[in-house]
Amino acid sequence: MCRAVDLQRAVLAKNEAAAQILRTELTARGTTVVNLLSSPGSGKTALLERELRLAVERGVSAAALTADLATENDAQRLARSGVPVKQVLTDGLCHLEADMVARHLHDWLPESTRLLFVENVGNLVCPAGYDLGESLRVVLASVTEGEDKPLKYPTAFGLAQLVIVTKTDMAEAAEFDEAAFLHNVQQVNPGVEVVLTSVRDGRGTGALLDRALAAAEGNRVHTPVMAQAGA
Amino acid sequence: MHEMSVAVAVVDQVEAAARSRGAVGVESIRLDVGELAGVVADALAFCFELACAGTVVEGAELITRTVPGTARCEPCAETWAVGMPPKLLCPGCGAAAGELLSGRELQIREVRWADPDPAAVARHRQPITEES
Numbered sequence: 330m331c332r333a334v335d336l337q338r339a340v341l342a343k344n345e346a347a348a349q350i351l352r353t354e355l356t357a358r359g360t361t362v363v364n365l366l367s368s369p370g371s372g373k374t375a376l377l378e379r380e381l382r383l384a385v386e387r388g389v390s391a392a393a394l395t396a397d398l399a400t401e402n403d404a405q406r407l408a409r410s411g412v413p414v415k416q417v418l419t420d421g422l423c424h425l426e427a428d429m430v431a432r433h434l435h436d437w438l439p440e441s442t443r444l445l446f447v448e449n450v451g452n453l454v455c456p457a458g459y460d461l462g463e464s465l466r467v468v469l470a471s472v473t474e475g476e477d478k479p480l481k482y483p484t485a486f487g488l489a490q491l492v493i494v495t496k497t498d499m500a501e502a503a504e505f506d507e508a509a510f511l512h513n514v515q516q517v518n519p520g521v522e523v524v525l526t527s528v529r530d531g532r533g534t535g536a537l538l539d540r541a542l543a544a545a546e547g548n549r550v551h552t553p554v555m556a557q558a559g560a
Numbered sequence: 561m562h563e564m565s566v567a568v569a570v571v572d573q574v575e576a577a578a579r580s581r582g583a584v585g586v587e588s589i590r591l592d593v594g595e596l597a598g599v600v601a602d603a604l605a606f607c608f609e610l611a612c613a614g615t616v617v618e619g620a621e622l623i624t625r626t627v628p629g630t631a632r633c634e635p636c637a638e639t640w641a642v643g644m645p646p647k648l649l650c651p652g653c654g655a656a657a658g659e660l661l662s663g664r665e666l667q668i669r670e671v672r673w674a675d676p677d678p679a680a681v682a683r684h685r686q687p688i689t690e691e692s
Contacts, residue, residue, distance in 0.1 A: 340668065344565075344569075479645075481645070554657045
């Protein structure tokens with residue numbers, strides 16, 4: 330004998346609620362969160378270093394929270410830009426969750442911060458499922474990773490509001506098929522903007538800062554098809 | 561493996577619901593997992609076993625149902641199964657899908673509670689003498 334009860338609750342409701350609270354609190358004080366996702370080695374930290382330096386040059390008050398399983402190497406690299414940086418060590422966890430971000434902002438993030446870049450753990454699978462209270466979700470892929478990366482990691486690419494291709498100075502050597510990559514991105518995320526960048530030759534750098542500032546000013550951000558309902 | 565977090569969330573929610581209704585056990589949990597939800601059912605089943613140990617949910621059967629992804633094109637009203645990886649451009653006209661109809665679910669659809677043993681029910685149903 331038993332009875333059935335329909336709970337109809339989203340499994341990740343707890344994280345989503347925490348993310349919404351964080352977004353509301355930070356937005357109220359003028360801080361916009363940018364969540365950066367990519368595989369390990371895609372060049373996230375190098376691009377972020379560049380954007381943070383640019384933010385300093387332009388007088389934009391930015392900060393960065395960087396997550397890794399181990400080492401504080403990224404925080405040390407990013408801190409050279411002069412902006413406040415904090416390293417989160419996840420102790421083996423493969424992604425960040427909203428309450429981890431909230432916890433790590435305490436006693437560290439200056440009130441005046443306009444843009445908070447969150448460099449997620451290098452992983453295209455797990456971080457895709459977790460809203461961190463961001464207003465802009467960015468997925469990066471380097472030219473060495475293959476044109477089919479958006480198809481192999483459809484959740485990460487499908488939920489991105491901006492896609493950035495890194496290391497384009499190596500595109501020829503890597504035999505990167507740009508058209509195929511763009512086609513694959515559009516298949517899982519129609520209408521998403523793709524920016525081609527190279528930290529080495531400067532191509533497209535600054536785009537991330539520009540889009541982050543646009544999001545901070547409340548400009549319309551792309552809504553991925555996969556982010557709609559059905560859940 | 562984020563499936564562990566998902567499993568813990570399922571166990572937490574079912575446990576809280578079980579506590580609120582005085583259930584002594586859970587027989588089964590039916591979970592809807594959308595094709596595009598980014599959750600691997602086998603990994604989730606493995607994590608669920610670990611997450612429910614020592615809780616009122618221990619021993620419950622986790623039954624996952626995959627919900628296929630479907631989308632609809634607004635201009636031509638075509639509806640299609642998007643597959644995996646999802647094809648979100650309309651196979652008819654090539655326009656972006658206007659709407660994702662299903663496939664992102666991650667939901668507890670049904671929980672079957674194990675009935676408490678009759679003696680416990682009898683104890684629980686002692687007449688309330690002081691009410692009103």
